[in-house]
Amino acid sequence: MGPKMAILLSLLLPHCCGSTTTPTPTATCGKAADNIRKPLIVNGTPANGAGQWPWHASIWHRITRSTHVYVCGGTLLSELYVLTSAHCVSKDGNALNERLITVQLGSTRQNLLLNGFPVQNVDVAEIFIHPDFVPRTFHADLALLALATRVTVNEFVRPVCLPAADEEDVRQLHGRQAVAVGFGMTETGQNSDRLRQLWMPIVDYVTCLESNREVFGKALSAAILCAGNINGSTVCNGDSGGGLYTEEESPAGHWVIRGVTSFTAQRGWNDSSCSLGDYAAFVNVAHYTGWIRYVMETGEQDGYFNRTTDQQGDSKRMEPMPTKPVRVVRTSEKYCKVYRRKGSLVSQWIGPGQVYIYKDQKSQGLAYYINDNYAITTAELALRCVYGEPVCETIDKRRFKQVFVHPEYRGGRDFNVALLLWPPADEPLWCLASEISGRIYFEGSLLKPNLISAEAESWTEFDLDFYLPTKRGGVVYNERRDIVGLMHNPPGDEVVMTNIVAVLDWIESVAWNKSDGSPS
Structure with a gap:
């Protein structure tokens, strides 16, 4: 130039x-320690x-x-x-x-x-x-x-x-x-x-x-x-x-x-x-x-931004979306932001973020930590691990302390979700989706909406023309790698997942209930 x-x-x-x-409120910002000479x-x-x-x-x-x-x-x-x-x-x-x-x-x-x-x-x-x-x-x-x-x-x-x-x-x-x-x-x-x-x-x-x-x-x-x-x-x-x-x-x-x-x-x-x-x-x-x-x-x-062309020149200016309603940030979202700042979340570089659950030295399925105390899986899988007290463990012999099953789970597909009290987390954490996602994935495969064959409030079934080797408790995620759902069944059965959005209120009430020692 x-x-x-x-x-x-x-x-x-x-x-x-x-x-x-x-x-910071105006009353506490911008105040220097001393009067400043000029x-x-x-x-x-x-x-x-x-x-x-x-x-x-x-x-x-x-x-x-x-x-x-x-x-x-x-x-x-x-x-x-x-x-x-x-x-x-x-x-x-x-x-x-x-x-x-x-x-x-x-x-x-x-x-x-x-x-x-x-x-x-x-x-x-x-x-x-x-x-x-x-x-x-x-x-x-x-x-x-x-x-x-x-x-x-x-x-x-x-x-x-x-x-x-x-x-x-x-x-x-x-x-x-x-x-x-x-x-x-x-x-x-x-x-x-x-x-x-x-x-x-x-x-x-x-x-x-x-x-x-x-x-x-x-x-x-x-x-x-x-x-x-x-x-x-x-x-x-x-x-x-x-x-x-x-x-x-x-x-x-x-x-x-x-x-x-x-x-x-x-x-x-x-x-x-x-x-x-x-x-x-x-x-x-x-x-x-x-x-x-x-x-x-x-x-x-x-x-946040709605891109519009500035009529005064070639530059673009970012304007706030005027009609976007104010949405209350959920408890799980607030904690997710904290975990993200700390570098504690699973990502394409940090993983795998899953824990294999074993009983009698045989793999039963998967669980995923959502904070330092709790891992999420399906209720069907969690109940396999309880006979009076938890009997399942990780490959390194760590047993979870307690099982919390969704109160509306009666067997079958509805509300098939559970939380395992299993501190401390030894894998990266996952965030939970708070809204229905347009593009969702399981082990890298896109599950398109037009593949949905049946659905209810708390679950979705996909009709696939290809073999998808699902695992009990396997996680379905969106583009942000937030958990959208959990797979119910082992290979060969219908591909059915629990919808996390439908059970998020219950998950938050258990996993972030400060009275039980969860993260503050």
Whole structure:
């Protein structure tokens, strides 16, 4: 693009070190530990100390077993979520492996070896890249990191406030002073080992465009903020993902995140560092608060957006589905999200997630753990294993402690489901489908709806023209690998499954009844 080409502001700077949920209410967010001086991270000033920017996060990538590199900044939005730039945690538009990423909070030094109070180093459970992110143009350059564990909120680690829903119009911000924070490149050409801050004005689109049409001409939109001083002080390589914040008068002394550092112009043909004479582009957080809040509240982003073409240009904008009814999240779904963040669920890479049940050294069928205490199977199979007390066991001689059979099971097909109290789980866990699924599978074979030959409230029979070697208790699953049903019968019999949706209320009442010692 020439000497003024746009550059990402992330930076890989090697640094060797040892391996070591709901949004926050406004009243508790965005409050720094101390009153902040406003001096004026090229030509910025060091942060006053721990607690001045308690929501700032640094993002590290693990490149070997014992070596991490500092990459980007981020901003804490709640006890479980950090906002950053999509390009900081992706490659070719796809999210990186979350196990390779560590988030550090509460530190004013760029050093992952620090892990004592007030510093908190946290693993990442899941990465949500905004669906509209385009690496080439930096459009929708946003990502949310779901943390593996909740951070401890104190005066040194605290979430920032999100903009209100009616603050999307960037013209309200033009001319306001904002502050950017980061560990990025300084005037010395090296990354800063101290957290630095820089005050800068948010400028209007015309000023930004006229300053450098080559860089900003195709990028400016309602989804972008433009800010800077163009006097030699600017955000630079390594500052990507960090926030652009404004201090609000109401409530007094609270800070709101307005932008996420994304890109600026390149200094020259042979110099990929930031230009000192250009403005920088920040993702307009208010433009995406609907998506951000939805992910933070639900732990997923599927189904939230209705893609529509923006009539003002070629870019696409994501709009919330206006007619989607509010659905109560089930208990099993809430726990499923927790297990997913912990990496405890079965997947195409983690498995098999099944337990063979033996009696007299003969296999009777299968069971599947749905939490650390309970495994699910069919009632018919479970009752084979009870003669006064449980007699079945695993291949390593572990017997389950108790059997819970659905109270409406009377033999036959209806309500043919049971739970086995069998702690602790020694296989990956399964989630339970809470809605009827269009595409379901058994051992990789698609069971199409047109193959249904008979059905009732709690079971479905399939008429197959091919041999399907089913097993008692074998799991039927959807595309998300949630359990949809359980196979009743051994090979040669009709292919009949229990419908999990029909018996989910009973399953939840047993498996997540806290009085019996199930997970809290």
